[in-house]
Amino acid sequence: MMMLTPRTETSTGWQIATPIMAVLATMIAGGLLFAIMGYDPVAAIRTIFWDPLFGPAASYSRPQLLVKAGPLILIASGLAIGFRAGIWNIGAEGQYIIGGICGAAMALAAYPGEHWWLLPAMIAAGAFGGWAWAMIPAMLRNWFGASEILVSLMLVYVAQKVAAWMAFGPLKNPEGFGFPGSRNLQQYPSASNPELIAGTGAHWGVFAAALAVLATWVLMSRHIRGFHIRAAGLAPRAARFAGVRPETLVAFCLGLSGALAGLAGIFEAAGPAGQITDSFGSGYGFTAIIVAFLGRLNPVGILLAGLLLALTYIGGELAQLTMQLPAATVQVFQGMLLFFLLGFDLLTRFRITRGVPA
Amino acid sequence: MIDLTTLIPMLMAASTPILFAALGELVVERAGVLNLGVEGMMIVGALAGFATAVATGNPYLGFVAAAVAGAAVSMVFALLTQVLLANQVASGLALTMFGLGLAALFGKAYEGIKAPAVGPGPLGLNWIVWLGLASVPAIWWFLNRTRPGLILRGVGENHDAAHGLGHPVRRFRTGAIAFGGAMAGIGGAFISIAIVLQWTEGMTAGAGWIALAIVVFSNWTAPGVLAGAWLFGGVTVLQLRLQAAGVAVPVQLLSMAPYLATILVLVLISARQKFSRRAGLGAPGSLGQNFHALR
Numbered sequence: 228m229m230m231l232t233p234r235t236e237t238s239t240g241w242q243i244a245t246p247i248m249a250v251l252a253t254m255i256a257g258g259l260l261f262a263i264m265g266y267d268p269v270a271a272i273r274t275i276f277w278d279p280l281f282g283p284a285a286s287y288s289r290p291q292l293l294v295k296a297g298p299l300i301l302i303a304s305g306l307a308i309g310f311r312a313g314i315w316n317i318g319a320e321g322q323y324i325i326g327g328i329c330g331a332a333m334a335l336a337a338y339p340g341e342h343w344w345l346l347p348a349m350i351a352a353g354a355f356g357g358w359a360w361a362m363i364p365a366m367l368r369n370w371f372g373a374s375e376i377l378v379s380l381m382l383v384y385v386a387q388k389v390a391a392w393m394a395f396g397p398l399k400n401p402e403g404f405g406f407p408g409s410r411n412l413q414q415y416p417s418a419s420n421p422e423l424i425a426g427t428g429a430h431w432g433v434f435a436a437a438l439a440v441l442a443t444w445v446l447m448s449r450h451i452r453g454f455h456i457r458a459a460g461l462a463p464r465a466a467r468f469a470g471v472r473p474e475t476l477v478a479f480c481l482g483l484s485g486a487l488a489g490l491a492g493i494f495e496a497a498g499p500a501g502q503i504t505d506s507f508g509s510g511y512g513f514t515a516i517i518v519a520f521l522g523r524l525n526p527v528g529i530l531l532a533g534l535l536l537a538l539t540y541i542g543g544e545l546a547q548l549t550m551q552l553p554a555a556t557v558q559v560f561q562g563m564l565l566f567f568l569l570g571f572d573l574l575t576r577f578r579i580t581r582g583v584p585a
Numbered sequence: 586m587i588d589l590t591t592l593i594p595m596l597m598a599a600s601t602p603i604l605f606a607a608l609g610e611l612v613v614e615r616a617g618v619l620n621l622g623v624e625g626m627m628i629v630g631a632l633a634g635f636a637t638a639v640a641t642g643n644p645y646l647g648f649v650a651a652a653v654a655g656a657a658v659s660m661v662f663a664l665l666t667q668v669l670l671a672n673q674v675a676s677g678l679a680l681t682m683f684g685l686g687l688a689a690l691f692g693k694a695y696e697g698i699k700a701p702a703v704g705p706g707p708l709g710l711n712w713i714v715w716l717g718l719a720s721v722p723a724i725w726w727f728l729n730r731t732r733p734g735l736i737l738r739g740v741g742e743n744h745d746a747a748h749g750l751g752h753p754v755r756r757f758r759t760g761a762i763a764f765g766g767a768m769a770g771i772g773g774a775f776i777s778i779a780i781v782l783q784w785t786e787g788m789t790a791g792a793g794w795i796a797l798a799i800v801v802f803s804n805w806t807a808p809g810v811l812a813g814a815w816l817f818g819g820v821t822v823l824q825l826r827l828q829a830a831g832v833a834v835p836v837q838l839l840s841m842a843p844y845l846a847t848i849l850v851l852v853l854i855s856a857r858q859k860f861s862r863r864a865g866l867g868a869p870g871s872l873g874q875n876f877h878a879l880r
Contacts (some may be wrong), residue, residue: 231670231877280723315674372859373852374623376674377798381851384844392837515676555689555786562683566661569671569679577670 231577241575246521246528249567250535255561256567265338266550274550275542275560290542292429293312294499295540296324297429298491300436300516300533304443305484307524311447312456313463314480318364318379319488320512321386322357326489327496328393329356331409331503335398335416338410345417349493350431357489358482367483376482383512391505399505413501420498432494436533439487444526456480488512510558517565536561592822597714598604598780602627602772604717606796607803607810608724609768609876614800615728616761617741617871621677622662624793625684626766627773630655632688634774635700635784644703648713655770656763659683663762668753670875685787697762703779713775720768724808728735737761741869744876754876769793785790791844792795798847802854804867813850820846 254276258268279288302319309316316322330353337345363376391407393399398409412418420430447453458466459476469474491511496503518536522528543557605624613620619622633654638647662680684773708713726735740747740757746755776792777784795817802816803809822840858867 229810233877317678329729367848367855371852371856373848373855374798374801377794377851378848379802380794381848385841388837388841389843392835395837396835483725504699513682520675520859553690554692555686555693558686559683560686560691562679562686565675565679566665569665570669570677571700572671573669 230580231573232575232580234578237575242523244275244575245571246501246523246532246568248571249431249521249564252567252571253560253564256563260559261291261552271546271550271552274546274552275539278545279538279541284545288545290367290422290426291541292537293428293433294430294537296533296537297436298431298511299515299518299536300529301432301439301491302484302488303435303518303522303533304439304526305487305531306515307519307522307526307529308443308447308456309480309484310519312389312459312462312476312480314477316361316377316379316481316484317376317516317558318361318382318386318512319515320508320510321379321383322360322485322488323492323495323512324386324390324508326353326357326492327500327507328390328398328492328503329353329489330493331412331496332393332398334412334415334497337417338415341417342539343417343537346420346431346497346526349418349497350490353489353493353496354486355489357492358486360489361481361485362478363521365478366476366514375477382485383508387508390503390507392506393503394507395545400502409503410498411501417482418497419501420494430494430498431497435490437495440526440530447526454492488515514561517561520565521568592826594710595817595822595825596709596749596818597710598818599821601714601717602712602775602780602792603774603799603817604795604811604814605720605775606769607693608717608720608807608878609765609772610796611805611807611810612724612728612737612768613761613765614757614872615741615805615869616737617744617869617876618666618758618762618796619673619677620659620662620680620762620765621797622659622680622684622793623765623796623864624789624791625678625681625770625791626655626659626719626769627684627776627789627796628688628787629658629684630770631777631789632692632695632774632784633770633772636691636695638700638774639695639698642701644701645712647700647778648774651770651774651777652767653770655766655768657766658687659766659769660759661764662766663759666875667759667762670877672876673873681793689786692784698784700778700782700784702715702782711779713771713779721783721807721811728807740871741871742834744871744874748876752753758876769796772796773800795843796846798851802850804854804858805869816850817843817847818861 258272261268261271279448308320330349333349333352334345360382363382364375367373367378368375394407400408400410407447423429442493455471459471514536518532522532539557539560546552547554606627610623630651634647634651637650638644662676663755664677703711703713706715728738736752737757740752740754744754773789776788781788799810799813802813821843824839828836828839
């Protein structure tokens with residue numbers, strides 16, 4: 228009979244192997260799903276995972292990889308820090324939306340003046356917006372013990388309504404012929420977040436994401452706060468006795484992840500999206516949760532996982548165009564990926580042995 | 586402006602999806618499992634119920650199919666948390682994301698179709714509303730007055746002790762998860778078959794998360810769940826009424842009310858639980874922890 232024996236230490240080999248196994252299993256299960264739906268499974272998988280990088284239209288789709296990976300990596304870096312401490316910020320999507328709105332509002336307040344400081348000020352406003360939105364669940368947890376999972380998630384729905392209100396009300400473009408949505412920031416030179424290196428898709432947000440990976444790596448492996456975070460996640464009671472204040476950690480982790488999500492929001496609002504609309508929320512905040520787990524809550528892993536999930540977005544769009552695959556396929560793929568990863572995770576924590584239960 | 590004879594049936598209808606989902610989650614949490622996949626199970630139920638109701642022309646068969654579909658997807662969560670010992674928070678989130686995607690994928694074909702209407706029952710409320718109301722005392726009775734209910738609570742309170750007494754912890758938890766999935770499925774189907782009468786992507790709009798908050802509000806009791814669902818239903822109906830009356834507040838701000846009310850209630854209840862002398866009485870002792878028997 229098969230038995231599970233807990234490992235004394237998590238297995239590093241399996242830590243690296245299981246995400247790869249999860250991706251392969253997702254491809255197989257996804258292929259089966261496509262076959263059931265009446266599509267050619269091999270062609271579908273190739274369109275999603277291969278063609279965006281090496282197919283005939285790759286010169287167009289390759290730069291998109293960084294455009295999509297940037298926000299995912301930025302948000303996931305922050306989330307992973309909280310997850311390590313057992314602090315669950317599930318509302319990054321809302322912090323992303325509010326960050327985008329705050330930054331865009333800053334730009335629209337200065338419109339049409341051209342100032343060198345405008346983009347930096349917008350970025351600061353975006354980070355502040357995300358931070359402030361995340362401080363709501365943080366403070367409600369610290370003061371009243373309210374679950375940060377539920378509060379941060381409820382605030383996503385509130386943020387979506389705020390975005391709709393802004394698009395129809397205060398931030399509506401007065402020259403927009405009555406259509407909802409703000410002015411397009413891409414057409415406002417001081418406020419736009421353009422592609423910096425032609426043909427790569429790299430805008431300021433992509434550089435910020437790279438910086439976030441580096442900074443979170445330093446924080447987690449070189450800084451005392453990183454040690455506190457890891458301690459709080461592994462043994463909360465012991466950490467408390469060692470002088471780690473849980474309230475400080477809650478505020479720090481939620482605030483940091485909120486600020487990073489807000490940054491992703493403003494880079495998107497001033498760059499690829501260009502404007503605040505009622506559908507400004509793009510799901511990056513939720514997909515980033517998968518990125519964080521697939522990357523093993525580790526900065527380098529998150530970098531790779533962010534690129535992979537960006538690939539599924541682009542491949543999914545390509546499959547929509549060329550194979551008429553429904554848009555929701557990508558979402559199903561991402562969900563499956565997380566399922567398989569969580570399932571295979573067993574191997575990192577347990578040893579499977581043959582034996583008879585004593 | 587606000588007429589009670591129409592308000593109360595509206596309130597009952599608006600609270601029914603949340604009532605079903607929250608009663609299911611109550612049983613799951615009493616067994617010691619935190620399933621954050623309620624939203625995903627609801628949306629799968631909403632689609633499966635709608636599709637079946639359209640195909641057969643019988644809305645009641647739709648609710649049966651929704652229960653089966655909700656229970657079926659909940660088994661993925663059960664496999665992850667009970668067999669593969671995965672983290673419950675992450676597994677529940679995965680279930681929600683997967684369910685939302687799956688329903689959107691297969692729902693495309695059903696856009697723009699109308700569901701067969703559920704006929705009115707006693708007092709102008711349909712039978713599903715009554716079924717939801719009847720579930721409240723039934724679940725209370727099961728949890729507090731039956732032997733399996735007692736064991737289920739024991740499993741949730743202290744799984745090691747329950748295991749030591751020879752009770753099958755995982756079997757009870759898996760059963761509870763399936764029940765929670767079925768109830769969430771019915772709740773979701775109520776939205777698509779009895780309220781909106783149409784399929785639209787993401788139509789549960791956070792109802793599953795509100796159901797999770799209501800379990801906390803209820804202090805893990807069935808009558809408390811009913812009170813929470815009615816409170817939520819009241820806020821929803823009031824907000825819709827104010828919209829219809831053309832109050833000088835933007836529609837988008839009014840539609841935030843249910844979510845803000847949920848946060849407010851969550852804060853008040855958490856504060857009471859945090860500061861009262863009877864602190865910690867409500868939540869099951871083993872909530873959210875996985876069980877692995879070494880012997």
